[in-house]
Amino acid sequence: MIALVSAPSNLGLRPPERGAVPGTHKAPEALREAGLFDDLLRAGARDAGVVLPGRYVDDDPVRPPGHVRNERALVEHARRLADRLAVLLDGGAAPLVLGGDCSLLIAAGLAVAGRGGAGLVHIDGHTDFRHPGNSDECASVAGEDLAAAIGLHWDAIADIDGLRPYFAPERAVHIGHRHDDEAVDEVTERIGLVVSAADAAAEDPARLAERVREVAGPAYWLQIDVDVLDPQVMPAVDSPDPGGLRVEELVAVLERLAPDAVGASVTVFDPDLDPDGRYARTVADVVVRGLGRLGTAAIVPPGPA
Incomplete structure (x- = not known):
């Protein structure tokens, strides 16, 4: 059973301008208004509530070196959300986290x-592989999440509770970057499989899913950043870059990956960039069609002894 979890966090993003707040925290309710919750609840999902983040602060003027923005609030929220996800997994549900x-x-x-442990399938228009080993500009975890997830970040982010790496690099897959992504060579060396948006669009979806499962294994987490879509169909994101997937291309891949996923997260939709709600309806359509069978064939890792 899918368990819907709202996680309206914007803590990992840079401010759109000095003193302003990124709009991704509005996404779960915008998606609810677009009919996403109703559609999945009618199909048998359940609403598993919301995990609220702490206050977003534009802390650039005072943040010391070696720390990301909103670090304390981000780590606290990660722990609380992880606790909610663990309870759902223990109960046999497939969490679907709507961010954020x-x-x-x-x-x-x-x-x-x-x-x-589980594998990771990271579907994103960017590799999100900035880390202290390749950049002096680490600050926003939303652009550093894949690197942090496999252990390549400061301890405060990548080794919470001594659990580094959260995902084994050899079981991590990335799909969806554009041809000019600066980190693609490094990420290709570091993780199990890397597929650009152009190559994903050109490959048979069933064959691509087969290759993903060969690397990620029989249990994996699906992370879907909606900026993997081309900005012609999804401009309501903070970093829209041309060359992304079309809606039907993304849905075709997700349909084949969702059954073996233990859970999924959908992120970076910004309702501030969608004044009439049309792009919320696009995201809702992708989620309902692509993730409707989330977790139905997954081998869920056992809980702690």
Whole structure:
């Protein structure tokens, strides 16, 4: 059974302008208004509530070196969300986390790492692989989540509760970056499988899903950042880049990956960039069609002894 969890966090994003707040915290309720919850509840899902984040603060002027923005609030939220996900997994549900920004991947990593581990399928328009080893500009975990998830970040982010790495690098897959992604060579060396948006669009979806499962294994977490979609169909994100997937291409891949996933998170939709709600309806359509069978064939890792 799918368990819907709202996680309206924007803590991992840079401010859109000095003193402003990113709009991704509005996404779960915008998706509810677009009919996403009603559609999945009618299909047998249940509403598993909300895990609220702490206050977003534009802390650039005072944040010391070696720390990401909103670090304390982000880590606290990751722990609380991970606890909610662990309870759902223990109860046999497949959590579907509706964010929020993609720093929520840290919570998913904590939840599965504490249960013996799982693979990771990271579907994103960017590799999100900035880390202290390749950049002097680390600050926003939403652009660093894949690196942090496999252990390549400061301890405060990548080794919460001593669980580094949250996902084994050899069981991690990334799909969806554009051809000019600066980190693609490094991420290709570091993780099990990397597929660009162009290559994913050109490959048979069943064959791509087969290759993903060969790397990620029989149990994995699905992280879907909606900026993997081309901005012609999904401009309501903080970093829209041309060359992304079309809706039907993304749905075709998700339909084949969702059954073997223990859970999923959907992130980075920004309702502030969607004044008439049309793009919320696009996201809702992708989720309902692509993730409707989430977890139906998954081998869920056992809980802690």
